[in-house]
Amino acid sequence: MSKQSASFPGWDWDDPDRLAGQLDDFSAQVAVCEKLEPVGALPHSRQDFQELGLTGIEFAAFRTAHPEGLGTDLTPLRSPELSSEPGTLYRVDGERSFTQLDIGRPLPFADASVDWVYAEHLIEHVTMPVAVGWLTEARRVLRPGGVLRLTTPDLARYLHGYAADDGFLARHRRRLSMLGFGPPMPQRKAFLVNQIFRYYGHQWIYDLDELRHVLVRAGFAAEDVRHCAYRTGVRADVADLDTPFRTDETVYVEADR
Known part of the structure; x- marks a missing residue:
């Protein structure tokens, strides 16, 4: 052995x-941080996000790498003193924003409230009906001209x-x-x-065609869905969220609102 x-x-x-x-x-061992500070209620409108210096949402991220991103995950994030609860905005290690969300439910944000949505290797973890419902909600909260970026095993x-x-x-x-x-x-x-x-x-x-299928079902126009490469996309700051250790197996897709 x-x-x-x-x-x-x-x-x-x-x-x-x-x-x-x-x-x-x-x-679950990765769902930990050194310091978890409650900030208050979640942002709702576009103005709320802007006042907090937030421009987009990264799903399945306890600590988003985007300085203007709101990280979210279904699993509670824990510090030695505290565990996150849904409906509250937190500051993680004094650097990033986080809230606990279930993508199987409607998102608690207003229409057209964010500029971008990113999710790395998340969509494969839910059934197709849940995926379509979540992508429909992601499209709803994106402003016109905003972008959704998805990655998943190919x-x-x-x-x-x-x-x-x-x-x-x-x-x-x-x-x-x-x-x-x-x-x-x-x-x-x-x-x-x-x-x-x-x-x-x-x-x-998913393969590329299957991703196109769910995105179109969620309301994105077929012509606005495009195949991308690692860390290449319409917004460099969002594409840069791609992590290097998954490049060999990953398909990258973006859809414009």
Whole structure:
């Protein structure tokens, strides 16, 4: 047994149902900060956001990297003294804004209240009806001329990697192992395709056409949906939120309001 495997006793990658709880516990370890300060009620209107120096929303982010962003997540954010609650705006470590939100419910913001919305590797964690409802709400809170940027694992990349045996799956396995999220995964190609469907709470895996489908269902015009590259988009400050360790498996899409 390797030293890394010994650090995860009882971990069996071939048993996703058993591992679900362990993966949740492992993920919850990142939902912490040193200092969590309640600021007050959430901003509602565009003026509220502007008065707080906020221009957009990053979903699935406990600590957004955007200095003018409001980070949100379903999971409570915890400090040694406090745990977040829905409906309250918080300051995280004196640097960033955060609120606890459920994307399965209507967003508590006014129409046309923000300039941008960003979500990295979130949409695959909810069912398609929830995704369409959330994207409809995201479109509603964007001002005309605003932009939505989504990233998610690319089904086409996985299936091409499997069929062509081009080395993508082996490289991606090594990349995941470097994150320390459990012991190294099995090297079997079928496992590496299955894990993107069966682990991490994933509900639906997208390719470019499937993303276009849900965005159009949410009210975005098909001609306003475009395929982008890593850290390339209509707003550099938003595209720069893309994180580097997911570039090999990710499809990047933007939609204009």
